[in-house]
Amino acid sequence: MEKHAAELLLQRMLGNTTATFREGQWEAIDAVVNQRRKLLVVQRTGWGKSAVYFIASKIFRDRGAGPTIIISPLLALMRNQVAAAERLGITAETLNSTNREEWQRISDKLLQGEVDCLLVSPERLANQDFIETVLYPIADRIGLLVVDEAHCISDWGHDFRPDYRRILDILRQLPANTPVLGTTATANNRVVEDIRQQLGDIVIQRGTLARESLALDALVLGEQSSRLAWLATVIPQFSKSGIVYTLTTRDAELVAEWLRKNGISAFAYYSGVTCEGAEDSNTAREYLEQALLANKIKVLVATTALGMGFDKPDLGFVIHYQMPGSIVGYYQQVGRAGRGIDSAVGILLCGSEDRAIHKFFRESAFPAEAQIHELLNVLSVNDGLTLRGIEQRTNLRYGQIEKALKLLVAENPSPVVYTEKLWRRTIVSFSPDHERINHLMNQRKSELADVESYITTKECKMQFLRRALDEPGAEHCGKCSSCLQHPLLSPDIDSGLLHAANLFIKHADLPLNLNKQVAAGAFTQYGFKGNFTASLQGSTGRILSR
Template identity: 55%
Template sequence: MQATRDRANELLTGIAGPGAQLRDDQWTAIDALVNARRRMLVVQRTGWGKSAVYFIAAKLLRDSGAGASLIISPLLALMRNQVAAAQRAGIRAATLNSANMTEWEEIQGRVAAGEVDVLLVSPERLNNPGFRDEVLPALAATVGMVVVDEAHCISDWGHDFRPDYRRIRDLLAGLRPGVPVLATTATANDRVVADVQAQLGEDTGLLRGGLDRESLHLSVVRLPDTTERPAWLATHLAELEGSGIIYCLTVAAAEDLAEALEAAGWNVAAYTGRTEATERERLEQALIDNELKALVATSALGMGFDKPDLGFVVHVGAPGSPVSYYQQIGRAGRGTDRADVILLPGAEDRDIWEYFASVSFPDEATVRHLLGVLGEEAQSTMRLEAQVDLSRSRLDQVLKVLDVDGAVRRVRGGWVSTGQPWEYDAARYAGLAQARRAEQEAMVAYETTDSCRMLFLRGQLDDVEATQPCGRCDNCTGRRREATVDPAVAERVDARLTAPGVRVTQRRQWPTGISVRGRIHGVEPGRALGRLNDIARGPALTQLLDDPSWRPTSPWQQDTWLPRIVAVLSDWGWPQRPTTVVALGSHDPERTAFVAALAEAIAAVGRMSFAGVLPVRPGAGEVTAQNSAYRVTALLDHWDFTGVGATDGPVLLVTDLIDTGWSVTVAGSALAERTGQVVLPFALASRG
């Protein structure tokens, strides 16, 4: 039975509201998928309605007797928005992702029972051992349609290539004949389009439209002193209508800028790759509800975040690619007549681009060493990190590439070598490096062009319809933004940015699906001397933590670090001064002794009571889980609180390194409950 356009329009009203009608190009895509059972690549601007196409197609296929559709989406924000949209249209949608692992079994049962129309998964799930071996085969055998959202991630040449996306090729190759496949993206130039089409199959259809966004008003503000960008933003943020997103290039920059804007009186919050899933959801909703003026974000807030009335997007620092830039600014003005897009380039942009380029795929010797370390016994990323000179995030990325290439395999407990021969594709990596350099130069050209900025971006995306200037950008209109900075605002901003140490944001919500739930109480934002990835402070802090010869056996007063610690504590600005210091214990006796000496010295110099070490409970195993739900579950019974009682003031909880933040949160929450006081975490360093 042929699906009709009238029935498709009925479903659309559930998503977009009464009176909504599919455009001809949207129906063309749905008809090709449902009635012709084709494979299609749709390249259309943000806001065109790609998600409506695949939800409607999924429901029409389901009505015809097909199985549930599988949608592969890259971000949790995208999944949450899409599940809500599907439910409004009466489409039964569910998602499997890292934030709801405790619900996987129940959801998988619903899929098997035919109670789910659409299942959304992240690309990382495709190589989760349990999902890959136990769920995916049955799902692939009955799937009604496969949707690959943000399909430019499949391509090496895409601006946001992800190794996990390359596994999709194997999934598609194993589908039975006649299963439709839809790949969608808003950011693909000719090279990426050709690459994705080749991976989907030679008969893949292409539906491509113009990429102009008539609501966007683009401008560039080049300040003579780029260190004044936070003060400029704090001065001019009131000129921007509604709420929006302020993008930064690094986690550290986003966190520092958020603090600076808060000091200037703005209600903003940081949103980065280090922000926990439940906290991300809370912050996204706060922005959607206009409770915040802005989220100060890294690219972690990107594809899929849907706020139709988002009033502005500002970049403090330029992304390394015009295509990536276009993708991020596409969050703004999807449902408004006007949205402001401002770029504030920085003197350090090129250095940051070079850094990210230098930590892409490592040299052949390093990769060979990694392969030599792996064997038939599974090793976790944490164990491998101690044997290979790569950071954990970079190590994880390399392992994913090697997995796709067949050289290693992810199993329960970590990674193993397959023993298969592997060739280092030097030519491909060199070509990618050259392409990235060309993109960087194009981004500089965008900053300095005196021609239409939207036309420039559309040209970078090979938009054949890009022929006329937009008439809206600063170059087209001749209207430039003032470069002035309010001196009083600048003083408040500078005071925050030059303050000793860095702020460590507290966890606000417990992960879902565990024994504790809801908001976290009793643990305040913490402080650290600096971040390990700080250019200025990071190397010395890393040496302090890693080199045992730096660890003091004499009192900390004799060490040069104590004055710096005192400066951070003095600048903290707590409502009530802590009266008690507690050292957080660990499985490593040397590390525990180090933290204890540090805590005792802080107590002495601050005339506080030293309550000793909070020890690890006898028999408690080392906590290595990185997934928040599993990590917190293990930490809840990790420390021995025997003897902890009420105190007469706040507690300073001292540790050496705050990584995920869950250790100080779990321990701090329990201390707060037992002492009746708030807990203030302090660390020598934070990661990221």
């Protein structure tokens, strides 16, 4: 395949007869298609990584190769990618938590050779039935394996996901010459080396991490009331819409409600969010994403649930209400601003509660050893259990069980296996790797310390981020607060707004949203299944104490 022919596919995909490859795109396609290499592409978000693997997939399929398997955690991006693939004449399907009723139909189509690209959420890799009955039978004819957001495979990545470790099992089943493409926007040298050790002999392609349109600043405003008052003053000054990131869902609701009280169109966004007219959280999140994309709202106040894959080229600002946990995570989030416009702003606010929140996150990141042994013991004496079945037989909450199983299933070999819709104990013994866990905990502390250094540094802010991500030769941006030697926006706070914010915090309550669906296996004696009828649904409650 020559560059010109591939560029025609790009133009078809984008619907633009004058489109040309960005720097590095053709080289990536050439490495995968013509050289059949294992390639890790480290390019900033918006560069066009999906164009690389869809065009490569089209070329492979036209040559008679098997389907492309794309492992991606990005539900929002999956929706957009299917549409992009269709413009190339590619039949793309997705398997994720939102379309369970379609899994069997899609799997059958894949086995019959009727799917060109399959986008799979990493959680599906924990299902041994799916691995053995769907992926393994087509392993010898997979045309291309794509690991989207490849930093998730690394312990050192800011967004490590245990399910990604199952990718290694799939790699072992593939013919040695099967091309593999890993993509990420956020990987420093340590993460890249970890990925190299796991995926094997890979070629690394790195692009620049500079964000020419983005001006950066950081402010220390310890009290929440000060930050709320500052936001209410500053956000109306922006001509474009943007995102405010918080560390917790509680604060997302708090900030969004405060902004609405001050005449700013703002909505909270997080995993589990609900909104009027949406039948479930996934629908609600898609609705909110589309509202922001269409500029129907000024601000989404979001947790990291609004993460990888959300792309709004004209986003005017990203403000962090609290410190993020790492430079890598911050770069990815703040880099959502200014992708398609000449000027955008990224402001990091630091509060007095930030360190305590991150300490809680670190300490709850790994399930307690006692919880793991309790789970394994109950599986040992039962011939397969559902999550609800485990919950009924242990003193563990549903979320604790999920976290423990994710950790266990990532072990190789694994002490648990998921088959026939049940979790079962295997003969493999399990002993927690305390040294590794302590190492990772210390690394998380170090990452937070780097963020604190970013806040106080006199160095160019963009240069600091690029250097922290191991990009050599990063130059000054000329537009951040350090380069300009003054704040981008006034840190002054209106005394009237500050007083109002203090009263708001003291008197604000929080919504208590009750389940609208019956938990699987619950209330069987009453015949309940699926959604509660409207007459049985509880009204939204209010939490009055913080």
